[in-house]
Amino acid sequence: MSSRQEQKAQARAEREARERAAAHSDRRRTRLLQLGAVVGVAAVVVVVLVLVLVLGGKDKPNASGGAAVAGVSDTRAMLQGIAQNGTSLGDPKAPLVLTEFADLQCPFCGAYATGVLPQIIERYVRTGKLRLELRLRRFLGTDSDVAGRAAQAAATRDRMWNFVDLFYRNQGTENTGYVTDAFLERIARAAGVPPSLVVKGATTGAAFERPLQQAEAEAQAAGQTSTPAFLIGPKGGQGKVLTVERLDIGAFTAAIDPELK
Amino acid sequence: MTRERRLHLAALAVAGLGICVAGYLTYVHYAGLEPFCAGGGHGCERVQSSSYAKLGGIPVAVLGLGGYLAIATALLAPGERARLAAAALAVVGAGFSGYLTYLELFVIDAICQWCVASAVLLTLLAVLTAWRFVLLE
Numbered sequence: 277m278s279s280r281q282e283q284k285a286q287a288r289a290e291r292e293a294r295e296r297a298a299a300h301s302d303r304r305r306t307r308l309l310q311l312g313a314v315v316g317v318a319a320v321v322v323v324v325l326v327l328v329l330v331l332g333g334k335d336k337p338n339a340s341g342g343a344a345v346a347g348v349s350d351t352r353a354m355l356q357g358i359a360q361n362g363t364s365l366g367d368p369k370a371p372l373v374l375t376e377f378a379d380l381q382c383p384f385c386g387a388y389a390t391g392v393l394p395q396i397i398e399r400y401v402r403t404g405k406l407r408l409e410l411r412l413r414r415f416l417g418t419d420s421d422v423a424g425r426a427a428q429a430a431a432t433r434d435r436m437w438n439f440v441d442l443f444y445r446n447q448g449t450e451n452t453g454y455v456t457d458a459f460l461e462r463i464a465r466a467a468g469v470p471p472s473l474v475v476k477g478a479t480t481g482a483a484f485e486r487p488l489q490q491a492e493a494e495a496q497a498a499g500q501t502s503t504p505a506f507l508i509g510p511k512g513g514q515g516k517v518l519t520v521e522r523l524d525i526g527a528f529t530a531a532i533d534p535e536l537k
Numbered sequence: 538m539t540r541e542r543r544l545h546l547a548a549l550a551v552a553g554l555g556i557c558v559a560g561y562l563t564y565v566h567y568a569g570l571e572p573f574c575a576g577g578g579h580g581c582e583r584v585q586s587s588s589y590a591k592l593g594g595i596p597v598a599v600l601g602l603g604g605y606l607a608i609a610t611a612l613l614a615p616g617e618r619a620r621l622a623a624a625a626l627a628v629v630g631a632g633f634s635g636y637l638t639y640l641e642l643f644v645i646d647a648i649c650q651w652c653v654a655s656a657v658l659l660t661l662l663a664v665l666t667a668w669r670f671v672l673l674e
Contacts, residue, residue, distance in 0.1 A: 307670060307671050311624065311667055311670060311671060314621065314624055318628040318632055319632065322629060325592065325633050326636050328593055329592050329636075357646065468583040468647065469583075470571075470582060
């Protein structure tokens with residue numbers, strides 16, 4: 277009798293254990309399904325967040341300026357992955373250095389920056405053959421003065437080339453007073469430089485006068501009276517005046533290639 | 538100490554670290570300071586001042602701080618729903634911070650060490666909270 281009761285109790289205990297295990301397994305399966313659903317919903321939420329960020333972060337008007345900054349993706353593509361150090365662009369060990377004298381208001385400098393420079397960068401700078409140096413002048417007027425100091429401020433963050441390239445792509449008519457704080461803020465933000473640093477540098481940046489004065493002295497010593505003007509020479513050397521007949525890549529390769537041999 | 542308890546404490550600790558990281562980035566954003574970057578460089582500043590540093594006008598650092606606080610709150614709350622909410626928030630955070638890391642590497646062309654740290658913390662949180670939810674008895 278007692279043995280039969282024990283057998284029943286044992287059978288009941290085994291059945292309950294099986295039921296508990298089955299229930300536990302069901303609960304875990306349900307939770308895995310719930311977790312899968314969470315991951316699915318999370319993926320949708322992330323996609324929505326990414327869309328908001330992408331649509332809000334690309335060449336769009338912003339609060340400080342009002343107008344869009346043109347050429348952000350072109351500038352980014354041109355300079356991505358290339359070392360910048362102050363006013364330099366490219367490998368510091370590159371055997372050849374091309375120094376450009378430019379005025380940010382000068383339309384020919386802008387034409388060179390958007391039409392020829394991308395090819396020079398692709399062909400010579402990315403391959404480590406050439407380093408570029410930028411010397412800013414400001415003889416065209418007050419807007420050049422403000423823009424020059426702003427660009428030198430961007431140089432302290434090793435972002436001068438982004439700032440200058442975006443400046444050219446959004447260049448206004450000479451000396452119309454378009455280089456306002458709002459304009460500089462927009463360009464700075466698009467270039468990845470703190471807008472406050474650039475605006476402060478442009479308006480009260482006495483520290484940024486020195487590199488501009490040095491650039492002017494360098495240009496005058498080289499006998500350069502217009503922009504864009506160029507010097508080319510080996511790393512660490514003085515550099516000789518590079519005269520190009522026209523602002524196209526052919527004229528530059530004809531001058532650069534012999535220097536690399 | 539049970540495995541569940543260890544996971545819970547680990548998730549709370551990671552969320553606490555995340556609050557510190559996001560809190561610091563929020564502080565430097567509103568104080569107008571340059572974030573400290575180990576080894577010099579201006580990667581953090583570039584990322585923080587890029588056009589991707591805001592989402593719908595709200596600084597991403599603030600969104601991160603809010604996210605960590607929400608995860609910590611869910612971790613401290615009892616019940617199955619709270620565990621699921623913590624896992625859901627952490628998975629969304631990890632996915633979004635993964636996208637932000639992609640932007641840093643391939644679009645902004647600068648790395649913010651604080652943001653990478655936050656991405657790692659959120660990934661850890663996603664694993665810990667999901668594991669804890671599945672282990673629920």
